[in-house]
Amino acid sequence: MIIRVKLFAQARELVGVDELEVQLPEGATVAELRAALLEAAPVLESLLGSSFIAVEQQYASDETVLQANAEVALIPPVSGG
Amino acid sequence: MIHLTYNPIDTEQLLAAASQRAAGAVVLFLGITREFTGSEQTVSLDYEAYEPMAEKELAALEAEACKRWPLVHCSIVHRLGNVPLTEASVAIVASSPHRPEAFEAARWLIDTLKELVPIWKKEHQTTGESHWVHPGKLEK
Numbered sequence: 001m002i003i004r005v006k007l008f009a010q011a012r013e014l015v016g017v018d019e020l021e022v023q024l025p026e027g028a029t030v031a032e033l034r035a036a037l038l039e040a041a042p043v044l045e046s047l048l049g050s051s052f053i054a055v056e057q058q059y060a061s062d063e064t065v066l067q068a069n070a071e072v073a074l075i076p077p078v079s080g081g
Numbered sequence: 082m083i084h085l086t087y088n089p090i091d092t093e094q095l096l097a098a099a100s101q102r103a104a105g106a107v108v109l110f111l112g113i114t115r116e117f118t119g120s121e122q123t124v125s126l127d128y129e130a131y132e133p134m135a136e137k138e139l140a141a142l143e144a145e146a147c148k149r150w151p152l153v154h155c156s157i158v159h160r161l162g163n164v165p166l167t168e169a170s171v172a173i174v175a176s177s178p179h180r181p182e183a184f185e186a187a188r189w190l191i192d193t194l195k196e197l198v199p200i201w202k203k204e205h206q207t208t209g210e211s212h213w214v215h216p217g218k219l220e221k
Contacts, residue, residue: 008131009201010213050218054199057134073131073199079214080128080135080159080200081112081171081191 001026003033003066006073011051014043024066030055031062037074044074051076082156083139085132090172095156099176104153106180108187112171114164122207128161128170131199135159138198146175146190150182157190159200170202 005020012018022036030053038048052075053060059075066072082098092109099107114126139157146155156174164170173190177183205211 006131008199009129009203010215013213047215047218050215054131054134057131057137073134075131075199076201076213077215077217078195078197078199079202079216080130080198081195 001028001066001068003028003068003070003072005033005037006071008073009076011044011047011074011076014047015041026068028066029062030060030064030066033066033072034062047076048074082158083136083143084156084158085130085135085139086158086160087162088160090158090160090169092169092172092174095158095172095174098156099154099174101153101176103178104176104183105178106183107174107176108180108183110171110173110187110191111169112191113169114166116166118204121204123166124205124207125163125165126170127163127203127205127211128159129201129203130159130161132161134199139194142190142193142198146186149189150175150177150186152177152182152186155186155190157194159194159198161200 022040054073054075055070143155153176158172160170173187175183175186202214
């Protein structure tokens with residue numbers, strides 16, 4: 001399945017696009033998505049470890065199983081306020 | 082009430098909404114653009130949000146604050162886009178019958194917002210350099 005991952009802030013600028021597509025097997029988890037993101041965009045290495053993944057606009061754990069067509073986003077450490 | 086806006090925040094309107102008959106205390110917190118962070122001189126800040134998720138997180142914070150404290154009214158407004166020096170990027174208003182609850186709720190709301198809500202700031206400096214602020218990012 002193809003998962004589209006929204007990118008924000010420094011992640012968006014490092015990769016140069018606001019959405020990345022990665023190919024994952026059905027039933028893949030957020031942990032597998034992290035590995036696929038690093039392979040697709042090695043430039044994210046410094047940011048990925050401290051970032052969260054959001055699925056359907058909620059913070060997800062590494063064990064979360066991804067569904068095809070899920071809304072997924074990479075959330076670097078936040079700095080609002 | 083929660084709101085994301087690309088315009089300056091109207092604090093008078095927020096205070097008016099919070100100043101209800103049941104309230105005896107209104108607390109307004111503003112986070113504004115500071116010029117100096119250590120020796121670095123800031124010109125302005127740019128804010129970006131994952132807007133639909135940020136709205137959900139803000140609404141959840143407001144609901145949680147109303148559960149924890151007997152608030153008469155609560156508003157959280159975050160500005161996005163460019164915010165010049167001295168202007169507010171975030172406003173939190175809490176009103177309650179007595180002052181401790183309004184102070185505590187406003188403090189909890191800004192602290193928790195800064196931990197959880199997917200909003201990011203980019204600092205533009207007088208040197209011409211700009212950088213995203215990502216607290217706790219692993220430096221390599």
